[in-house]
Amino acid sequence: MRSKKLTTMEDLVLGIDIGGTFTKFGFVDIEGNILVDDKIPSDKHNDINHFVEDLKEAVIARKKKDFNLKGIGIGAPNANYYNGTIEYAPNLKWKGVINLNQLFSSAFELPVVVTNDANAAALGEMLYGGAQDLNNFIVITLGTGLGSGIVANGQVIYGHDGFAGELGHTTVKPDGRKCGCGKRGCLETYVSVTGIERTVFELLGKETDPSELRKYSYEDLDAIMISEAADKGDKIAKKAFEETGRLLGLKLADAVAHTSPEVIFLFGGLASAGDHILKPTRKYFDKYLLEVYRGKTSIQLSGLQGKNIAVLGSAALMWNELS
Amino acid sequence: MRSKKLTTMEDLVLGIDIGGTFTKFGFVDIEGNILVDDKIPSDKHNDINHFVEDLKEAVIARKKKDFNLKGIGIGAPNANYYNGTIEYAPNLKWKGVINLNQLFSSAFELPVVVTNDANAAALGEMLYGGAQDLNNFIVITLGTGLGSGIVANGQVIYGHDGFAGELGHTTVKPDGRKCGCGKRGCLETYVSVTGIERTVFELLGKETDPSELRKYSYEDLDAIMISEAADKGDKIAKKAFEETGRLLGLKLADAVAHTSPEVIFLFGGLASAGDHILKPTRKYFDKYLLEVYRGKTSIQLSGLQGKNIAVLGSAALMWNELS
Numbered sequence: 001m002r003s004k005k006l007t008t009m010e011d012l013v014l015g016i017d018i019g020g021t022f023t024k025f026g027f028v029d030i031e032g033n034i035l036v037d038d039k040i041p042s043d044k045h046n047d048i049n050h051f052v053e054d055l056k057e058a059v060i061a062r063k064k065k066d067f068n069l070k071g072i073g074i075g076a077p078n079a080n081y082y083n084g085t086i087e088y089a090p091n092l093k094w095k096g097v098i099n100l101n102q103l104f105s106s107a108f109e110l111p112v113v114v115t116n117d118a119n120a121a122a123l124g125e126m127l128y129g130g131a132q133d134l135n136n137f138i139v140i141t142l143g144t145g146l147g148s149g150i151v152a153n154g155q156v157i158y159g160h161d162g163f164a165g166e167l168g169h170t171t172v173k174p175d176g177r178k179c180g181c182g183k184r185g186c187l188e189t190y191v192s193v194t195g196i197e198r199t200v201f202e203l204l205g206k207e208t209d210p211s212e213l214r215k216y217s218y219e220d221l222d223a224i225m226i227s228e229a230a231d232k233g234d235k236i237a238k239k240a241f242e243e244t245g246r247l248l249g250l251k252l253a254d255a256v257a258h259t260s261p262e263v264i265f266l267f268g269g270l271a272s273a274g275d276h277i278l279k280p281t282r283k284y285f286d287k288y289l290l291e292v293y294r295g296k297t298s299i300q301l302s303g304l305q306g307k308n309i310a311v312l313g314s315a316a317l318m319w320n321e322l323s
Numbered sequence: 324m325r326s327k328k329l330t331t332m333e334d335l336v337l338g339i340d341i342g343g344t345f346t347k348f349g350f351v352d353i354e355g356n357i358l359v360d361d362k363i364p365s366d367k368h369n370d371i372n373h374f375v376e377d378l379k380e381a382v383i384a385r386k387k388k389d390f391n392l393k394g395i396g397i398g399a400p401n402a403n404y405y406n407g408t409i410e411y412a413p414n415l416k417w418k419g420v421i422n423l424n425q426l427f428s429s430a431f432e433l434p435v436v437v438t439n440d441a442n443a444a445a446l447g448e449m450l451y452g453g454a455q456d457l458n459n460f461i462v463i464t465l466g467t468g469l470g471s472g473i474v475a476n477g478q479v480i481y482g483h484d485g486f487a488g489e490l491g492h493t494t495v496k497p498d499g500r501k502c503g504c505g506k507r508g509c510l511e512t513y514v515s516v517t518g519i520e521r522t523v524f525e526l527l528g529k530e531t532d533p534s535e536l537r538k539y540s541y542e543d544l545d546a547i548m549i550s551e552a553a554d555k556g557d558k559i560a561k562k563a564f565e566e567t568g569r570l571l572g573l574k575l576a577d578a579v580a581h582t583s584p585e586v587i588f589l590f591g592g593l594a595s596a597g598d599h600i601l602k603p604t605r606k607y608f609d610k611y612l613l614e615v616y617r618g619k620t621s622i623q624l625s626g627l628q629g630k631n632i633a634v635l636g637s638a639a640l641m642w643n644e645l646s
Contacts, residue, residue, distance in 0.1 A: 078615055088614050136483040150581065152480045152487070159475065159583020160459040161619055169613040170577040181613055254493040258473065258581040260482020290492040290504055291411050292401055296484055 009068040013322070014059060014110075015315030017117060017308060018042055018076035020091035020144040023051075024308050025059060027067060028315035032128035036062050037308060048094045052103050059108075070322055071111040072104055073314030075120030077147065082162035084114040090180035091145050113318050117141065117310045118165060119156050121302075122149025123320075124313030125265055130303025137261045139302065140167065140252075141309070142270035142277075145180070146188035146195070152259045167255060168192070172247050191248045193223045193269040199240045200226055211236035227273040241273065245280025252281070253288035256297050267302035267309055274301070332391040336645070337382060337433075338638030340440060340631060341365055341399035343414035343467040346374075347631050348382060350390060351638035355451035359385050360631060371417045375426050382431075393645055394434040395427055396637030398443030400470065405485035407437040413503035414468050436641050440464065440633045441488060442479050444625075445472025447636030448588055453626025460584045462625065463490065463575075464632070465593035465600075468503070469511035469518070475582045490578060491515070495570050514571045516546045516592040522563045523549055534559035550596040564596065568603025575604070576611035579620050590625035590632055597624070 012027040012035065019042060026037030040058050045051035063069070078089035084101025086092065104112045115123070122139045125131040131139075135154040141147040146168030150157040157164045168188035169181055176185030177198060189195055200213055200221065211234050216225060229237035252264055270277055282299050289297075302309060335350040335358065342365060349360030363381050368374035386392070401412035407424025409415065427435045438446070445462045448454040454462075458477040464470040469491030473480045480487045491511035492504055499508030500521060512518055523536055523544065534557050539548060552560035575587055593600055605622050612620075625632060 134483075136487075152475060152482065153478050155476050157475045157582055159579075160457075160585035161583055161616070163615050164459075164475070164581065164583035166580040166613055166615075170580045171573055171611055174573060174611070183611065183613070250494055250497060254577065255581065256482075257489040257493045258487065258578065259480050260484055260487035262483035288494055288497070288506065290489055290506070292486050292489075293484070 013315045013318045015311035016074045017310035026311045071318040073318030075117035075310040075314035080162040118147030118149040120313030121309040124309040142268040209235040241276045246284045249284025265302040336638040336641045338634035339397045340633035349634040394641040396641035398440035398633040398637035403485040441470030441472040443636030444632045447632040465591040532558040564599045569607045572607025588625040
C-alpha cells in the first residue's frame with residue numbers, strides 16, 4: 001500500500017458498517033460515491049480476530065490496483081468514538097470491550113476511526129443525504145435493532161462517554177419484552193425488523209383474523225413478507241404496523257422533548273415499508289407531541305434510503321479526520 | 324437610569340424567574356452574587372400588562388440608588404430564546420404567544436434576553452453551581468411542574484425552534500394522568516411537587532395503611548408535609564416517594580440514552596426531600612439504564628439548591644450577551 005503522492009491513483013477511504021448479521025464495506029471517494037462495495041457475515045465468527053482476518057481478505061479481493069487507500073472509518077453498534085472500541089454490544093457475537101481501532105490499525109496499517117453505526121448514519125445524512133442544511137436532526141435506523149444518531153447545534157451528540165444516542169434502549173414498557181441487552185421493554189424489541197416480527201407473532205396468538213402470515217414459522221418470517229401482506233390488506237400485518245408506528249411515534253415525541261430536531265429521518269429494513277410505517281408513526285407522533293412542537297418536526301425517509309448510509313457516514317468521518 | 328461610565332455605581336443585571344405561582348427577581352453582579360431579591364405572585368394577574376406593571380413597581384421599590392442596571396435576563400416556562408416569547412405555557416395564566424422581550428424592553432428601557440426557566444437553571448449550574456467543569460449534564464427542576472435544561476458539548480441545547488428540553492412532557496403512561504398541557508401521562512403529572520401530591524391521594528384511596536396524611540385536604544397538602552411524614556416512617560408517604568423515584572429513574576435512564584450526561588442535577592421543592600427522593604430515583608435509574616451507561620452518570624442535588632437558580636441563570640445569560 002504505497003502512499004507516494006507522485007502517482008495518479010485515486011484517493012479512497014474504506015467505510016465499514018458492522019451489523020448484527022452482515023458487515024458491509026465500500027471504497028468511498030471524498031464526494032460520497034461508493035466505488036466498490038461488498039459484505040461478509042458478522043455472525044459466523046466467534047473470535048473477533050478471525051472476523052478481522054476474513055474481512056481483510058474480502059477487502060483485498062475487491063481492492064483495485066488504482067486505489068490509494070487513505071484510511072478506514074468503521075461504524076458499529078455500541079461503538080465509542082472516543083476510545084475506538086465496541087463495548088457490550090447486545091446484537092454482536094463479541095462480548096465485553098473490543099478495541100476495534102487497535103485491531104484494524106494493526107491489520108491494515110492505516111489510520112482508523114470508529115463510531116456508533118447510527119452516529120455514522122447521522123454523519124452520512126448530514127454530508128450526503130437529506131440533512132445537508134440542518135443543524136438539528138435525528139436519524140433512526142430500523143434494522144435488526146433500532147439505532148439513533150442525534151445532531152444538535154450542528155454537532156453529533158456523543159455525550160460525556162461517547163455513547164449518546166441509544167434510543168433503541170429507552171423503555172416503552174418496563175415489564176415488557178426481553179431485550180438482547182438484558183433489560184425488558186426496550187423500544188427496539190417493538191420497533192425494528194425483529195420487533196415487528198415479534199408483534200406479528202403476538203397478534204397471531206391474540207387475534208382470530210385470517211392471515212397469510214399464519215403459514216410462516218418464526219424463523220422464516222421477515223419484514224418484507226409483513227409489508228407485502230399489508231399491501232394486500234392483511235389485517236394482522238396492518239395491525240402490526242399500526243402498533244409499531246404507535247410506539248415509534250410515542251418515543252419520537254419524547255425525543256423531540258429532548259433535543260427538538262427539525263427532521264427525524266427513518267432508515268433501514270423497516271423504513272422500506274414506506275407508508276405502512278410512516279402513516280401510523282406520524283399519526284401517533286402528532287398525538288403524543290407537546291403542543292408547542294406540533295407541526296414543526298417532520299418524519300421522513302432517509303435521503304440515503306437504499307444506499308449504505310453507515311458505510312458512507314463512517315467513510316465521511318475518516319475523510320473529516322484526514323482533512 | 325443613567326449609564327454614564329464616570330460614576331462608581333455598581334453594574335448589575337436584573338434576573339427574573341417567572342414561575343407558575345410566584346415570580347422571583349434579584350439584582351445579580353457579574354460574579355453571581357444576588358444583592359437584593361424579592362418576589363411577586365404570578366397567578367393573580369389575568370392580563371400580562373398588569374403583571375409587567377406590578378413587577379416593574381416591585382423592582383423599582385427594591386432598586387437602590389447606587390445600582391447601575393445594565394440589562395434584564397428572564398427565565399420562564401415555555402420560553403423561546405430565539406424569539407423572546409413564551410408560547411402556550413400550560414402552567415401560566417397567559418395563554419398563546421406572549422412577547423416578553425418586547426413587553427419588558429419597553430417597560431424598562433433596557434436590553435432583555437429571555438430563556439426557558441430550566442435552560443436558565445442549566446446556565447446557572449454551569450456558571451455558578453456544580454457543573455462548572457462539565458460539558459454534558461442535565462438540570463431537572465422539580466417545582467409545580469418538571470423543567471429540564473440539557474447541556475451537550477458544552478452548549479445549552481435549544482433545538483431547531485428554541486424549545487428543546489421539555490422532559491416534563493415526555494410520556495410515562497399514554498393513558499395516564501391528565502396534564503396541564505392537555506395530554507395525558509406526562510412525566511410532570513407524576514414527578515413534581517404537584518405530581519407527588521396526586522400520588523399521595525391515589526395511594527390514600529388504594530391502600531389501607533394508617534397515615535397522618537389522611538387528615539389533609541387535596542388543597543392543603545404540600546410536599547413538605549409528605550417529606551415530614553416520610554421522616555417519621557409514614558407508609559403512604561414512603562410509597563409515594565418510591566413510586567415518584569421509580570418514574571423519575573425510568574425517564575432519567577431514557578434521558579441518558581439521548582444525550583449521555585455525566586451528571587443529572589435535581590433542583591427545587593421536591594429535591595428538598597433529599598434522600599427520600601434521591602434513593603429510589605438512583606435505584607430505579609440504575610435498573611433501567613443500558614449496561615454501557617451503568618455507574619457513569621451520577622444523580623446529585625443541584626449545587627445551587629436553596630438559591631434561586633433561574634434568577635442566577637437568566638442574569639448569567641444577560642451578562643453573557645453584554646460581554
